[in-house]
Amino acid sequence: xxxxxxxxxxxxxxxxxxxxxxxxxxxxxxxxxxxxxxxxxxxxxxxxxxxxxxxxxxxxxxxxxxxxxxxxxxxxxxxxxxxxxxxxxxxxxxxxxxxxxxxxxxxxxxxxxxxxx
Amino acid sequence: xxxxxxxxxxxxxxxxxxxxxxxxxxxxxxxxxxxxxxxxxxxxxxxxxxxxxxxxxxxxxxxxxxxxxxxxxxxxxxxxxxxxxxxxxxxxxxxxxxxxxxxx
Numbered sequence: 001x002x003x004x005x006x007x008x009x010x011x012x013x014x015x016x017x018x019x020x021x022x023x024x025x026x027x028x029x030x031x032x033x034x035x036x037x038x039x040x041x042x043x044x045x046x047x048x049x050x051x052x053x054x055x056x057x058x059x060x061x062x063x064x065x066x067x068x069x070x071x072x073x074x075x076x077x078x079x080x081x082x083x084x085x086x087x088x089x090x091x092x093x094x095x096x097x098x099x100x101x102x103x104x105x106x107x108x109x110x111x112x113x114x115x116x117x
Numbered sequence: 118x119x120x121x122x123x124x125x126x127x128x129x130x131x132x133x134x135x136x137x138x139x140x141x142x143x144x145x146x147x148x149x150x151x152x153x154x155x156x157x158x159x160x161x162x163x164x165x166x167x168x169x170x171x172x173x174x175x176x177x178x179x180x181x182x183x184x185x186x187x188x189x190x191x192x193x194x195x196x197x198x199x200x201x202x203x204x205x206x207x208x209x210x211x212x213x214x215x216x217x218x219x220x221x
Contacts, residue, residue, distance in 0.1 A: 037160075060210055096160075104160070105165070
């Protein structure tokens with residue numbers, strides 16, 4: 001079975017860089033699309049971006065200057081980096097497998113991040 | 118960027134009732150996915166590519182639509198269906214604002 005697990009800090013100070021890891025088992029990140037999504041307090045979901053099987057990336061234009069998604073195929077992990085965080089980046093962050101055709105079919109449990117000094 | 122508008126924001130339904138949630142796109146799109154999220158859990162894929170039932174999803178859920186209007190129907194609401202429901206267009210990188218389903 002495909003499983004995804006997010007890991008990273010639960011608290012980050014404003015202006016710092018957020019780094020999260022998504023560890024994948026049961027599938028290879030060299031196939032398909034691997035996504036980051038976040039859910040804000042108040043329940044709005046925001047699609048952040050993906051890294052594809054080939055290593056190409058897409059970023060939500062609203063985040064494009066601050067976001068980077070990378071991967072380590074040897075560890076079957078992919079990563080989210082978000083620079084210059086503010087309190088508005090406080091959210092639960094999810095990694096998920098998926099594509100346009102099949103939807104986001106497997107999700108991690110989510111990791112809650114608070115941005116606060 | 119395409120905006121997805123879901124309605125209603127909150128729906129209250131009785132057990133056994135048939136309900137329809139809607140998702141309106143600001144421009145025509147070719148498909149829609151639907152997710153269910155219960156409190157404290159990750160979103161769960163219900164419907165992919167407009168009308169296809171995801172694995173393990175009960176048959177009381179169905180999806181339809183085209184162009185700028187899509188819908189999710191629950192044919193006979195059960196207590197376990199209380200959740201938030203989101204539409205999603207991957208190619209447009211957007212989610213709808215969600216519909217909260219409450220059971221009377």
